[in-house]
Amino acid sequence: MKGTNLGEFEELVLLTIASLNNSAYSVSICDEIERVTKRKVKLGVVHSSLNRLEEKGLVKSHLGDATKERGGRRKRFFEVSHTGKVALLKAKEQRDQLWSTIPDVVFQGIRS
Amino acid sequence: MEYYTGCGFSGYQVMTPQPPKWADKLLEWYCRKDKLEDLQGDLYEFFNRNVAEKGLSRARMIYFLDAVKFFRTYTIKKLKILGRMNSFRLFENYWKTSVRSIARNKLFSSINVVGLAISMSVGILMIVFVSELLSYDNFHEKSSRIYRVISSFEGVYNQGDPSNLASTSPFIAKKLKESYSGIEKVLLFRRNFSGDVRYGEKIITLQGHWMGDSFFDIFSFDVKSGNPGTMLAEPHTAVITETTAEKLFDEEDPMNKVITINGEDEFTITGVVADPPKNSHIQFDILTSFITYENDQTEDGSDRYLKVTNMWMYHVYLLLHENTDPSQIQDHLDQICEEENAKSDRYEVGFYLEHLSEIVPGKDLSNQVGPTMDFNIIYIIGGLTFIVLLSACFNYTNLSIARSLRRAKEVGIRKVVGARRRQIFTQFVLEAVILSLAALVLALGLFYIIRPEFLSMDIDDTVSMVIRPVYIAYFVFFSMLVGVIAGFLPATFLSKIAALKALRDPGRLKLFTGVNLRKILIVFQFTLSIAFIIGATISYQQYKYAVNFDLGYNTENILNVRLKGNDSELIKSSFSTVPGVEAISKSAFILSSGNIWGATLKYDDPLDSISTHLNYVDENFIDLHDFELLAGSAFPIRVNTENEEHIIVNELVLKRFNMGTPDEAIGKVMDVDGEKMAIIGVVKNFQHAMIESDQHEFIFRYVPDNFYYVNLKVQSGDMISLIHNLEKKWRKIDDVHPFEAEFFEDKLQEAYSEYQYYFKIIGFLAFLAISISSLGLLGMAVYTAESRIKEISIRKVLGATERNLIYLLSKGFILMILMAGLIAVPLTYYLFDQLVLSDVANRISIGFMELSMGVFITMLIALLTVWWQTNRAARANPATTLRDE
Known part of the structure; x- marks a missing residue:
């Protein structure tokens, strides 16, 4: 069913929010994803993805303080909700499970 | 560079880079309150970054683009006005009910969609055709x-x-x-x-x-x-x-x-x-x-x-x-x-x-500079298309009205809840529009099937019939218009229903002042079908008549080759060695295929002149084409250096100048364009013009300079290799111009292609009309059988035979088709006899065969359609149909 599964980008955003811990708002999330993945991330994409995550109940948000470079406007900070954490853990579990079943020979000789 | 220092309302105007104000305004206008603040904040942050990295103007540009790009479903305000506008919210509801009703009545919807699509494909053809014609010469600046x-x-x-x-x-x-x-x-x-x-x-x-x-x-x-x-x-x-x-x-x-x-x-x-x-x-x-x-x-x-x-x-x-x-x-x-x-x-x-x-499209003028299209033709084809379209709209009207009882309760409830008449009207028109839009998709597919056929009718040098993007808008508008026309009557009927009556006893609703209207519409459709079939039959007969017309000379096995400026004698001697070529003559043009050359002809009275038609031919021409010589002989061999002395005339010339019998006329001297020539032979009258015209005074002259064709009498079991051999000979003499040869009979067929086109167009429209009306009839038959199933079952229980029942059910339809025949036959007869064929000198007489054909075919198709359904109803087991009450 729609909404239970995490999309790849959604998972990325969710993980970033978790890693930024309390200072996650759209611009910082953008920057962080760009830093880690080295790919250009559009604000619009992050924004709509945050909106989706919030609709699904995977993240919670609240407004923070005003800053001057934002023309006196407040930031909306995001944190991962309980459901979000469960979803992330579930995703990780699935992955770990798959990783554990891969025989060593498959990755022989490859280093990241 | 100084950055923004806090409150926007500070009295000091600080020189800070600002995003474009109107982009801000735009954002504030559409964005939801709860999303606006942080979104705008984000954009500001990026703006300031971009100012530092890319300069002010780029940054402002990006800010504007972002402001536009954030116009998304989740960012826009719920429009307050929309909330208040009930009809808009209702629109959603109309849409839903319409789609459901269309999906529920699969048979009826598909009958409607197919019927509309068939006729709309022709409509699309017309739109493309006319738009393209109207675009002629509009690229000139002045x-x-x-x-x-x-x-x-x-x-x-x-x-x-x-x-x-x-x-x-x-x-x-x-x-x-x-x-x-x-x-x-x-x-x-x-x-x-x-x-x-x-x-x-x-x-x-x-x-x-x-x-x-x-x-x-x-x-x-x-x-x-x-x-x-x-x-x-x-x-x-x-x-x-x-x-x-x-x-x-x-x-x-x-x-x-x-x-x-x-x-x-x-x-x-x-x-x-x-x-x-x-x-x-x-x-x-x-x-x-x-x-x-x-x-x-x-x-x-x-x-x-x-x-x-x-x-x-x-x-x-x-x-x-x-x-x-x-x-x-x-x-x-x-x-x-x-x-x-x-x-x-x-x-x-x-x-x-x-x-x-x-100029294009324009009046019917001779000596045009390039391809053009007569405005009248557009009117005629456009009119016919419109009639066919109307016929398809009637299908929708008929079927919807017939089935409107089933929607009466829905209308009743809507009215009780407070729907106005106009709203119900809108709902049902919308339903028709949805159907016609669906039909448009199918119609576009059909358009591509009929397009090559249309282009093959010799108009591909005038139009290319390519769909340009802007036409799509025309199509959508057109199909919506069709929907509105089709849905108008049913919507009117349904919106008239009184709520109380509809809910109390829908069975007794008398909304059928529509019954007569429905009959009229069906009769109209079948009148149309019959008329088109008769029209197609007549034009086909006339075409056959024209091609097989006895011209008064022989055209069989004659191959005409264009000289294209080559010396006729050279070509002749070269071709005469090819096996299979029995005789060769030379002429200026091909008779009976539309070309007419003229000259002034006088006899003894210098003031009495006529304009005669003529052809330039050589000594073998008369013989090769088997013209019947009534007196005298064909031309003797003539060398270009001699004076032109002889002409051959037809009987009409003798009659016109009172020259007596053919034998008496031989040797008499006539004045042709100012030169004196003696009559050497008299041929029987023949049809030298197209069959639309009467026979006319005609003379043959012998002027070697005026030969543009050689006529080969050929006899061979293998025409293809014969022509191939001729082409080889041609190449040796002329390697610039392609070899161009055509059998006389083919040339005649080509000359009468106009009739063929009539036949094609009318035949196609006949096919459309009959398909559409049969579809409609099928729908009506299904409906009648369905709604009278209980009556039929009871009759059957009481002892009616299947034949009785089929008769009972189809009686009404047969009467309607007979009525249509009664209207269509005299109408079409008059139209063709008095208008279309009235100017044609040699024409078929429209007989019983031509006229009855249309009625017969239509009757047959209609009967099969009705029989299929009524038979099913008549055979149904009364036990199953009567059980559930």
């Missing part, structure tokens, strides 16, 4: 000020029936240029230049016009090189198109190169233009300067060139000044006509101004 002068000529031979010409005389151009103001440019040219153009080793055949030097000042053709104002000003200069340049010069620059035309005249290339667009009524590969031609015409000092009646090959176009009133120019022209007509009583000329946009 098109609003361009006019041309057209003429009419009424001479002795066509009194009461003046020729209307797209051409006019050079005299007019001179007169307008010299004596009148208000005209910025006058263009005079001679159409149909054709020649073999040689450059170096290459020879190609090109078509074009002798073009006046103001051509490029008036028209906006895309000049690639050369000076548009002067490139046709000098004698012996030519302008070629890019395609021509490529063919003739390959990679070389054609400018200032010298080409040879027809082996003698040398022309310098002074310009290259892009190929004329398809929607230009002036088409050309090459333009040669008109002054070259003009000098040639006037150098012998004769005044023929500037005679007002020299009006068959020349065209005059005018570019008026911005503030010139065209009626003023027309007054000038009228004045010129008056002066000229006063000078002679042998003819009467007229000159008229025609705007560029009226």
